Amino acid sequence: MGKRLIKVGILLKQNWYVFFIFLGWFFVNYVVFYALTARDHLEALWITFYFKTLPESISLYGNFYPIISEFVIFGVIFSVITTGFFRKYNPKQTCINYARSLKNHAVIIGYSHLGRRLRRFLYKNNIECVIIEENENLVKHLIELESPVIIRKPYNINILKDANIQAAKLVFTTKNDLETLIVSTSLTRQLNTSCKIVCRCFDDSVAEILEKKIRCKTISTSKYARDHILNEVKKLNVKSTIIIGYTNLTIRLMFAFSSLGIKYTIIEKDKNKVLDIIDDQPVIVGDAKDKENLREAGIDDIDMVIALIDVADEILLIADIIRELNQDCHLMCRFFHEEVGNVLEQHFNAKVISQSKNALKNLIKEGFFEFYSEHDNYYSFSD
Incomplete structure (x- = not known):
């Protein structure tokens, strides 16, 4: 069922009594004309819908019927318009x-x-x-x-x-x-x-x-992202990292880095998020846009910074400050929007990963959409 039919259905439901009167008017008059024309179905139908006029010799009602019908039709239209005006259409x-x-x-x-x-x-x-x-x-x-x-x-x-x-x-x-x-x-x-x-x-x-x-x-989108980051860490022989933002991915990276002997420091501005680990893990509670927090985390000689921030303007500001303090460290950013990702890659020498993009690619590889191709063209993936 298309959207237009659905809209028509809603309109009919909201104005059912108006349409009932409208159809009832024509039905009653059809019965009247059917009786006056000696039970001639076709003749009664033509008169009901104005293709013919009821002869005055049979009844003067035929002269008044078209005039009265105009008022009925006008009333239906007016009622639908005013109902729509006061009730408003609800998308x-x-x-x-x-x-x-x-x-x-x-x-x-x-x-x-x-x-x-x-x-x-x-x-x-x-x-x-x-x-x-x-x-x-x-x-x-x-x-x-x-x-x-x-x-x-x-x-x-x-x-x-x-x-x-x-x-x-x-x-x-x-x-x-x-x-x-x-x-x-x-x-x-x-x-x-x-x-x-x-x-x-x-x-x-x-x-x-x-x-x-x-x-x-x-x-697990965080598991896909963790595996991707670990591949980069091993390839680049990273020994020390700063993780900006405490998320599910951060937790996975903490366990992975601990097992690999990689030093890490977490910067998180929301203290409530890190209350459970603040006494046991290297955590700095503060804003990563603050240079002092980055310096405390060792930005000057760090191997890699992993930024897990979803807000566009914030991630750009953080990337700019990181590059101001350290031009040579590897920078990995998790971000959804490709346009912002392109800016990070081109202007801040960052590697951008998208957890959702990797998750979707894996679902496609594993054939989760293949049954739709039985009746349609085979699916395609593009960004």
Whole structure:
């Protein structure tokens, strides 16, 4: 069902009584003319829709009927316009209705960096997908486009039914939140026993349970990024690092660097994030844009800086300060937007990695989208 039909359906639902009166008017008059024309179906139909006029010899009502009908038609049009003016069209309802109408589609729970990249990939390959995201600001542009979006937490089975998840072929859970992951994945499997489910999960023990009990594929974007960084660290023979930002990837790098004997210092401006490790790990609580914090971390003779910052202007400022203090160290940045990544590579001699990009490439290599190629052209990947 297309968006236009969905809009028509909403219009009819909002103005059902008006259209009932409109159709009732013509039906009643058809019955009247049918009786007056000695039960002539065709003649009654022509008169009802103004192709003929009822002879005055039969009844004077035929003279008044067209005039009265004009008032009825005008009233219907006026009512629809005023209803639309006062009630206003709600695009969110169109988005939900559109989502309910899809079949053999994909569902993305969480419009994260990975969720955005997945949607873009699916859109390029003509695969319909529904987004379930509780933060309206993240999907505001999709609502304006009247794309299939549901602005709710996926904690209720009816929310998943709105996405017609029972008819989906592929479901992604991309939010970095274990509660959302566990609840939505369990409910999805209840509604759909055959679809492929791909979950983003940082906790390896939880991932193992989900794969075993719910039959889903789990991925860790931080694990992909860690492996990529470790390859670079070993290739460049790095002995000392500064990690800017405390994330899931930071935790993985801490364990990896400790086992390899690589010295590291963490800079994190939010003290609450590092309360659990501040006494046991080399942590500096402060802003990486502050030169003194970088100097305290040993920026002058460090081998590599790994910046895990998602804000564009902040990462550019930090990269500029790092290059001011140390022109020769290796700089690795994790960032989603290719345009900002190009600036970092060209002007700051940085190597940019995208966790979501690597995750998507791995899913493609592992054949998670191949069943869509049975009826359509084989999918393509480009950035």
